[in-house]
Amino acid sequence: MTAADPLTGDDPLVERFRTLWAELAGIGRDPATGGYLRYAWSPAELACRDWFVAEATNRGLTVRADGNGNLWADWVPAGVNPAGPAVVTGSHFDSVPHGGGYDGPLGIVSALLAVDELREQGFVPARPVIVAAFAEEEGSRFGLACLGSRLLTGGVTAARALALTDAAGVMLAEAMRAAGADPAAAGPDPARLARIGVFVELHVEQGRALVDLDAPVGVASMIWPHGRWRLEFTGAGDHAGTTRMVDRRDPMLTCAHTVLAADANARWLGGHATIGRVEVRPNATNAVPAQVHAWLDARAADPRTLAELVEAITADATARAASDGTTVTVTPESDSPLVAFDPALAEQIRTAIGSGLRVDVPVLPTAAGHDAGILAGHVPTAMIFVRNPTGVSHAPGEYATDDDCAAGVRALAAALAELAAE
The missing domain is CATH 3.40.630.10 (Zn peptidases)
Known part of the structure; x- marks a missing residue:
C-alpha cells in the first residue's frame, strides 16, 4: 500500500x-x-x-x-x-x-x-x-x-x-x-x-x-426507512385581484399548511420530513392556483415512526383541505424499508x-x-x-x-x- x-x-x-x-x-x-x-x-x-x-x-x-x-x-x-x-x-x-x-x-x-x-x-x-x-x-x-x-x-x-x-x-x-x-x-x-x-x-x-x-x-x-409521496392539492383557479379572500378555494394555502405540518410532526416524532419540490398550476403571479403538486420526503429511525409521521402529515393536510374548500390526494411513489x-x-x-x-x-x-x-x-x-x-x-x-x-x-x-x- x-x-x-x-x-x-x-x-x-x-x-x-x-x-x-x-x-x-x-x-x-x-x-x-x-x-x-x-x-x-x-x-x-x-x-x-x-x-x-x-x-x-x-x-x-x-x-x-x-x-x-x-x-x-x-x-x-x-x-x-x-x-x-x-x-x-x-x-x-x-x-x-x-x-x-x-x-x-x-x-x-x-x-x-x-x-x-x-x-x-x-x-x-x-x-x-x-x-x-x-x-x-x-x-x-x-x-x-x-x-x-x-x-x-x-x-x-x-x-x-x-x-x-x-x-x-x-x-x-x-x-x-x-x-x-x-x-x-x-x-x-x-x-x-x-x-x-x-x-x-x-x-x-x-x-x-x-x-x-x-x-x-x-x-x-x-x-x-424512507420514502417519497406525491401530494396533489386541488382547488379553484381564479383572479388574484377580483376574487374576495372569503370566496377563495386556494390549494396553495393547503400546501403551505402541510409544509409546516410536516416540519412540526417530524420534530415531534424525531423523524425527518421535507417538501422540497412544488409544481403550481397555472403558475401565474396574478392567478389563484387551481392545483398544486408537492413531493414529501419522509424518513425515520424505524418503520413504525415513519408510518406514524406520514399518517400525521396526511391527517393535518386533509383537515386543512376541508377548511380551505380544497382536496388533497396522497400517493406513495417509492418505499425503502x-x-x-x-x-x-x-x-x-x-x-x-x-x-x-x-x-x-x-x-x-x-x-x-x-x-x-x-x-x-x-x-x-x-x-x-x-x-x-x-x-x-x-x-x-x-x-x-x-x-x-x-x-x-x-x-x-x-x-x-x-x-x-x-
Whole structure:
C-alpha cells in the first residue's frame, strides 16, 4: 500500500486521487451555483459514463452495460472463475439538481484507485472484483430513486420504470433509446445478481458524525426507512385581484399548511420530513392556483415512526383541505424499508480497515438512501463513509478533503483485499 514519504510527508495516493478527480470535476457543473446537473441519461451523465469506460478499459478491466443501464467493469485475473461470486464495489454518477460533486462519483473514483492500490501491492484476488456504476440513483430525473438497482433486483417492473417521465415529458424508454440503450432489455437480471457475492459501497458521509468523532472513515450499521409521496392539492383557479379572500378555494394555502405540518410532526416524532419540490398550476403571479403538486420526503429511525409521521402529515393536510374548500390526494411513489447491514460483515470490514489505516473506525447509521440499501435485500452488503467536514450534502457545499479521500481509497482497498482473498 502506498504511503506518505517519511522525509517530505507527500502522499502519492493523494496526488493520484487529485488528478483523477479533476478529470470529472468539470462535467455537468453549473458555473453560477457550483452545483452539478448530472441527470440520468443526460449528456453530462453520459460523459461521466464514457469517462468510466475509458478509465476501466485503460486498467484492463472488461466493461459491460446491463439492460438497465448499469455499468460493470470486471477484474478477473488468470485462473479465477469469471462466473464465481464477485466482490463488487461502486456507486453512481447522477446528481440531484445543483447537488454536490462527491455524492456518488467518489465511490466510483475510489473503486478504480483501490484496484490500482491492490495491484501495486501485488495483490491477486481469488474472486472476481467488479467496479459498478449504477443508473439513476438519485431519482432526480424520473422520480424513482435507485432505479438501476431496483430494476436489477426486480424491485420495480420494467413496464413501470420505462413509462416514467421527466419534467419535459420524456419517458425513460425514450431517454435510453436516445443514448443507444435498448429499453426492451430492461428488467430483473437474476444472472447478474447471482454473480454478486458481496457489495461494498464507498460514499461521502451526508452528515457530520465523522467530524464529531474525529475519524476520516466509518462503516455503516443501517439505513433509516424512507420514502417519497406525491401530494396533489386541488382547488379553484381564479383572479388574484377580483376574487374576495372569503370566496377563495386556494390549494396553495393547503400546501403551505402541510409544509409546516410536516416540519412540526417530524420534530415531534424525531423523524425527518421535507417538501422540497412544488409544481403550481397555472403558475401565474396574478392567478389563484387551481392545483398544486408537492413531493414529501419522509424518513425515520424505524418503520413504525415513519408510518406514524406520514399518517400525521396526511391527517393535518386533509383537515386543512376541508377548511380551505380544497382536496388533497396522497400517493406513495417509492418505499425503502429499514436496512440493517450484516453486523458480522461490517465488523470484518471495520477490522480490516482499522488494521490497514491504524485508526479506530466507528460504526454509524445513516438516513440517506443508497444502491447498497436496495442490494442488501439480496446479497451481503456493506458501506464505507468518508468524512465530510461541512456536513452538507445534496448542495454545492458537499466536500471531502483529498487526504480523507485517499484514506477512503485505502480503506476500500483493505476491504476488497479482505473479501477477495483466498
